Amino acid sequence: MKTHRTAAQWLELLQQRNNFKGTNIEFCQHHNVAITTYYKRKILGNYVHVSEGYFRN
Known part of the structure; x- marks a missing residue:
């Protein structure tokens, strides 16, 4: 079973x-x-999703 985790x-x-x-x-x-x-999550960890794409936090 897959576990869905939040960004936090x-x-x-x-x-x-x-x-x-x-x-x-x-x-x-x-x-x-x-x-x-x-x-994947380690790389994206410093980015926040915005409707236009991903931006560095």
Whole structure:
């Protein structure tokens, strides 16, 4: 089953990565996140969606 996370939840999850003692793959498995989604969200983490596109926060 897919888990839908809000932008705030993704931000919190990405911040938790700093304290996780393991690889990105292990982190993703622990939090039930696809590694590709993790990298996508990590890249988009500093951007906010606006109707015309994505802009750096």
